[in-house]
Amino acid sequence: MRARNLALVLGEVAGGGPLTRAALAELTGLTKTTVSSLVADLLSAGLVAEAPAARAGERGRPGVEVRLSGEHVAALGLEVNVGYLAACVVDLTGTVRARRTVRADNRASRPEPVLAALHRLADETLADVPSLRIAGAVLAVPGTVGEDRVHHAPHLGWRDVRITDLTDPIRVADRPAAVENEANLAALGELEFGSAPRDFLYVSGETGVGAGLVRDGGLLRGATGLAGELGHVVVADGGPACRCGSRGCLEAYAGQDVLPGPAALAADDPGAAAACARAGRALGLALSSAVNLLDPGAIVLGGRYVPLFPWLAPHVRAVLDERLGALRPAPPVLLPAATGPDAAVLGAAARVLRRVLADPASLG
The missing domain is CATH 3.30.420.40 (ATPase, nucleotide binding domain)
Known part of the structure; x- marks a missing residue:
């Protein structure tokens, strides 16, 4: 129940913030005491921050607004494509904090050297934002992706590659990266970052x-x-x-x-x-x-x-x-x-951020 309520409060802040605790209690139907306790947990996790907000025309002390924080939690988006590798870090507010792209000829490639190069690129990108806690990573690939394998990425030359073979070399927050089709993630990137x-x-x-x-x-x-x-x-x-x-x-x-x-x-x-x-x-x-x-x-x-x-x-x-x-x-x-060539790698990061917003308790 508490995990669900954490997600409920964080969702309201993400969708309509900044909001005071009183406004959050009214929107969620939770008691002010419960909301204050949940906000304290979200503050401790670095998911939200406080900013004083004077309310003109209201009696008593002004409320303190709660907003999403981009200073602590972020996501890593990764992409393997035919002609390049890409990585980006996006914080919880949707701000891109680091981005790197390197040209590479990945046609008719083997997964192992491509993933080794991507791992190096990921490390270099994460080194640009040492203060951020990376909640997870998602990898975009140009092929059909099932539950346990990339069935076919014809332009890479990959067929029936197990997901674990792709994700085990790239672990973030002590969990492997997830894998998704490039076009699906590009659509998500356009939804979250485009128009x-x-x-x-x-x-x-x-x-x-x-x-x-x-x-x-x-x-x-x-x-x-x-x-x-x-x-x-x-x-x-x-x-x-x-x-x-x-x-x-x-x-x-x-x-x-x-x-x-x-x-x-x-x-x-x-x-x-x-x-x-x-x-x-x-x-x-x-x-x-x-x-x-x-x-x-x-x-x-x-x-x-x-x-x-x-x-x-x-x-x-x-x-x-x-x-x-x-x-x-x-x-x-x-x-x-509107997102141009960064759509898929942005969408990869967005998928992680969506998980955090839907289940903030999963951060531990």
Whole structure:
């Protein structure tokens, strides 16, 4: 019961703070004595801090407000992607306290050396914030992640890699890092740190093309955690072979390897314009099926699609308008991601922070 009440009080502070103890008692329905005791525990854990607040027009001594504290507890986000490794530390208020990215060619790699390099990067990043207590770590990988293994990360060359093989080398707060799909975490990063609404489909345009669906502020992972493989939706029957074993997948038409650069598009290069149009039409085709099935409130294009958005979006919108016009008043709004290339690593940290806010007693 006390653990639940700690989460209740901390949730109110996180969602509507700063708040006085009296306001917290009114919002939670708990007694003022209970709230004072719970706030004392949260203060001791470094999750909240106090700041005096004079209330104009009120009698007696002014109340003391309680707010989230970013000075003690933080989370570590990690990412392995095809062309880089990334790490960041985000405190409880959502402020990024440290961030490092290193270029690396991780195609057709073995997990062991990649994780060794990531561990070094994590140590260097944590050394930048020695005063913070790291509550946990989450690792983003570009592949399908089940309960106990990464089933397939085709662009890394990883198949059936046990989660424990990935997490045991990277332990934080005496617990292994959790592992999650990159696109799912990017969607969470956009939700927590971007400007997306609470219902949207996030599309991650990297070497592979993944998607994460956010519904009412929560991430939908599917029955086995394998939802969101938009890149393997077939957009051209009998098209080019894909690493997944099928043919004509979206990745072959709109993945990073076939996308033009923004400089070429800005210079009106005809070849770049044709490649962008081809990618936009294929993406629009896959998204029209996703919209019919999932009915998202908005579509957010992330990763490499962000710098290409001014040229790519008109082609995507044209296909969505054409294919969805008869079924709904208008297609979902199409937006560029606000978090850019940091979406997944920020989302990885956000997943830890969500756990802390939901269960502050788990910090011990």
